[in-house]
Every structure is written in structure tokens, then in C-alpha cells.
Amino acid sequence: MTFQPTIHPLDASLAPNDLAAFWMPFSANRSFKQRPRLVVGAEGMHYLTGEGRRVIDGAAGLWCCNAGHCREPIVKAIQGQAARLDYAPSFQFSHPEAFTLAARLAALAPGDLDHVFFANSGSEAVDTALKIALAYWQARGRGSKTRLIGRERGYHGVGFGGISVGGIVTNRKAFGTLLTGVDHLPHTYDRDRQAFSRGEPDWGAHLADELERIVALHDASTIAAVIVEPVAGSTGVLPPPKGYLQRLRAICDKHDILLIFDEVITGFGRLGTAFAAERYGVVPDLMTFAKGVTSGTAPMGGVIARAPIHDAFMQGPEHTIELFHGYTYSAHPLACAAGLATLDVYRDEGLFGRAAELEAAFADAVHGLKGLSNVLDIRTVGLAAGVDLAPKAEGPGRRGYDAMVAAFHDHDMMLRVAGDTLALSPPLIVTEGQIGELVEKLGKTIQAVA
Ligand SMILES: Cc1ncc(COP(=O)(O)O)c(C=O)c1O
Numbered sequence: 001m002t003f004q005p006t007i008h009p010l011d012a013s014l015a016p017n018d019l020a021a022f023w024m025p026f027s028a029n030r031s032f033k034q035r036p037r038l039v040v041g042a043e044g045m046h047y048l049t050g051e052g053r054r055v056i057d058g059a060a061g062l063w064c065c066n067a068g069h070c071r072e073p074i075v076k077a078i079q080g081q082a083a084r085l086d087y088a089p090s091f092q093f094s095h096p097e098a099f100t101l102a103a104r105l106a107a108l109a110p111g112d113l114d115h116v117f118f119a120n121s122g123s124e125a126v127d128t129a130l131k132i133a134l135a136y137w138q139a140r141g142r143g144s145k146t147r148l149i150g151r152e153r154g155y156h157g158v159g160f161g162g163i164s165v166g167g168i169v170t171n172r173k174a175f176g177t178l179l180t181g182v183d184h185l186p187h188t189y190d191r192d193r194q195a196f197s198r199g200e201p202d203w204g205a206h207l208a209d210e211l212e213r214i215v216a217l218h219d220a221s222t223i224a225a226v227i228v229e230p231v232a233g234s235t236g237v238l239p240p241p242k243g244y245l246q247r248l249r250a251i252c253d254k255h256d257i258l259l260i261f262d263e264v265i266t267g268f269g270r271l272g273t274a275f276a277a278e279r280y281g282v283v284p285d286l287m288t289f290a291k292g293v294t295s296g297t298a299p300m301g302g303v304i305a306r307a308p309i310h311d312a313f314m315q316g317p318e319h320t321i322e323l324f325h326g327y328t329y330s331a332h333p334l335a336c337a338a339g340l341a342t343l344d345v346y347r348d349e350g351l352f353g354r355a356a357e358l359e360a361a362f363a364d365a366v367h368g369l370k371g372l373s374n375v376l377d378i379r380t381v382g383l384a385a386g387v388d389l390a391p392k393a394e395g396p397g398r399r400g401y402d403a404m405v406a407a408f409h410d411h412d413m414m415l416r417v418a419g420d421t422l423a424l425s426p427p428l429i430v431t432e433g434q435i436g437e438l439v440e441k442l443g444k445t446i447q448a449v450a
Helices: 029-034 072-084 096-108 122-139 160-165 205-218 244-255 276-280 307-313 333-348 351-367 398-411 432-448
Strands: 041-043 046-048 054-057 113-119 147-151 182-185 223-228 258-262 286-289 301-306 375-381 384-389 416-418 421-424
Touching: 054 432, 072 333, 096 113, 096 301, 096 333, 113 122, 113 307, 122 147, 122 160, 122 223, 122 258, 122 286, 122 301, 122 307, 147 160, 147 205, 160 182, 182 205, 205 223, 205 244, 223 244, 244 258, 301 307, 333 351, 351 375, 351 384, 351 432, 384 398, 384 432, 398 416, 398 421, 398 432, 421 432
Parallel strands: 147 182, 147 223, 223 258, 258 286
Antiparallel strands: 041 046, 046 054, 113 301, 286 301, 375 384, 384 421, 416 421
């Protein structure tokens, strides 16, 4: 597959003349505004800056543009939908594309994950999944099952539910007491035992047994659900130890606890399969998705529920609302059109299989950075990689931040960083040549911040 970008130099008037008003999310606002990193166009594997620089996208935007940028079938579908039906309410009314997309997603998901509830982001998807879990047990007459179990180093977005089950201290500490009744599994990363592993590390499956300890502490009659990312993405790409997810599933089954996979970044081909559930042969009870569902072109997220969970709600008089939850923009027509076109692109171009085929070459390339200054660990899985750098003397996060800035300004590459971990997650259309380019640029960046 070759792409011939036809990006045109853009009008300088597109540069904003006042950066003060936009309070940027998850950003170092003051540093950014001194030296902005603005992009004004995109195509395929690249962003374009106002000065006409082509910046290779090493992060698929924010882990979302899996089909690459500004893909014509997706653009046309959104344009057509905007002209045909701009908005339709999803409360008590709907439109055909919502049902078509739900059916396509259910068909893509493994097992009896058959029913799709739409939201608009990963955070909303997570909060929706947690609420479905709680309401499910109540619908089953087991309303004492209310505890939610997350995991250290987990990222589940920024809603109060998501930060409560999440395990990133900076995302939690400023926001009060969060949800009550939440406990956490330990994370699965141990550098001494796992450093420089490719794919799933050999060590660590036994950490799933910590769920038994939590059950012994609280009793299963109080626990509604466990939520984990199959591969923890935002805290630096932590693949699950071999056998870990299977063990978690078995313990959940034993104690009647719902298992939720947060597949917001692992969904839609990142690991070489439609969902991580397929790669690991583990069917969760609820699965969240977002990002790749529209390849980042329109906000959308959601939850796919196993049939028995959904069916537990479908009782009582038929005129009554079964789940008091939803968003004004659930199943928004533009997002649905984008989603359908995106799924077509994934299917027609075999992009999930392509990620699987490229996995070994990607791992070889990224692991080639071992030995560069400050590289403490490299992890790869599917088309995702995390490279841990030693922190600078002035404290954690500085070297990572400097790397992200240097990559963009000096090496024409967009990178994602989490603290001092550099993450690569290119669009799935990346060529082997572009993998080489990304890794070469990453190497130069690491040297630049040595
Ligand atoms: C696993 C996971 N869950 C939830 C989210 C939150 O998604 P959003 O930023 O769309 O709310 C993310 C975002 O990166 C994520 O990686």
C-alpha cells in the first residue's frame, strides 16, 4: 500500500493570533503557548503544519486514527450524512445507521457480546459500563453487589467513575474522595522481571490472584465488577503477562463478578485483532470502545454487552425505560456514518490483519533502540510500543516532555509521552519503510534529550 500525500501549503492566516482563551486539556499550557505545536492539515500517515512541514504521526493522533488521516471514504460518508440527517435524538427516536453500526460492532465482537450502548468518548463509555454493571446486579435482585475493582496504573478516562477505578495518582489526587467502595488490583509491571520483553511477558500471571485477596477482604456479595485495560496503554504500554487475563476471567466466573475490558485503545486492530478479547481468547461481560471506531474522525464511544446482561434489563412493562442512562449525542448520525465507513476501510484494506503481519517487524525495529542512552525498558505489543527513559535529575517527566517537543520541532514526528515513557502507536496503514522512519526519528529524539 502506498500513499501519495497531496498536502498543499496552507495559508498563514490559519495561525491563531491569540492562544490565551483555549485552556488545553492534559497539556502544559504555559510551555505550549510559548512555542505552539499546531497542525493544520492531515493526510494518511502525516500531519501538516502551517509552515508546510510534514510531520509523521507516530501516535495515530491519540491512539485513535487507526485508518490514517482524512481517508476519502470516511470523509465522504461524514459529508453525506451531514447533508442528509444532521441530528436525530436517540431517546425514544433513532435513525437507521445507529442500528446498522450496532449490528456491525456486535458482529465484530467475540462471543455473545451482542448489544451496543453508544456514548461519545472513552470516558463516557467507561462510566456507562460501570453504571450498567451496578444496575445489572440490581435488576437481578442482588443490589448488594456495588463495589468496583480497578487496577493500579489503569487509565479509564476522566469521569468520576473512570478516575475512581483508574490507577494514576495525578489523575485522582486533586479531585476529592471519588467514588466510594472502589478497590484496586496491583499493576502487572515489574522491570526487573520483564524488561525488554516482546509481547506478553512470561512473568506475572499470578498477580490476577490478587483478586482472590480482594474477594476475601470484601466478599463477592459486595463486588459488582472488575475493570481492566487488556493492555494498559496510557501508563506506558503494559501488555498483560501470559495467562493473566484468562486467570482474571476464571476468578470472576468463580465469584459471579462481571469482567469489563476497557478496549478504548486496544479495539480496532491495535493488537492485530478486532479487539484484545480476540487476541487473548477471553470474552469479558462488558467491553468499552471509542477512538478507533471512527478512526478519530468523529467523537464516539460505547459499551458492548453480553446478551444475558442486556436481557436482564428487558423486563417489566414494555412502555417503561429499561436503563435510565444516555447522552444527547449517543449514536450521533455523523459519528455513526463515520463509524460505518471506518469499519468498511478496516475490512476492505484488511488493516487488523496488517497490524498482525507487521507486529514482528515493528518489534524488531523498536527493540533496536535498546542500548541508547537512558533507555531503561522497551515493550512492544501489536503496533504499540513503550520506551521508558531514565528521568532527568530535575525530576520525572522532564526528559519525556523534552523528547516530545524535540520530536515535533526537530524530527517532524508526533509522539505521545506518559511521564518519561515515549509511546509509539502509528496508524495501521503504516508501511515497513515508515516504521523504519519512525524508529530512526525516535532514536534521534532519544539522543537529543540524552
Ligand atoms: C483505556 C482508555 N479508557 C478510556 C479512555 C478515555 O477516552 P476519552 O479520552 O475518549 O474520554 C482512554 C483514553 O486514552 C483510554 O486509553
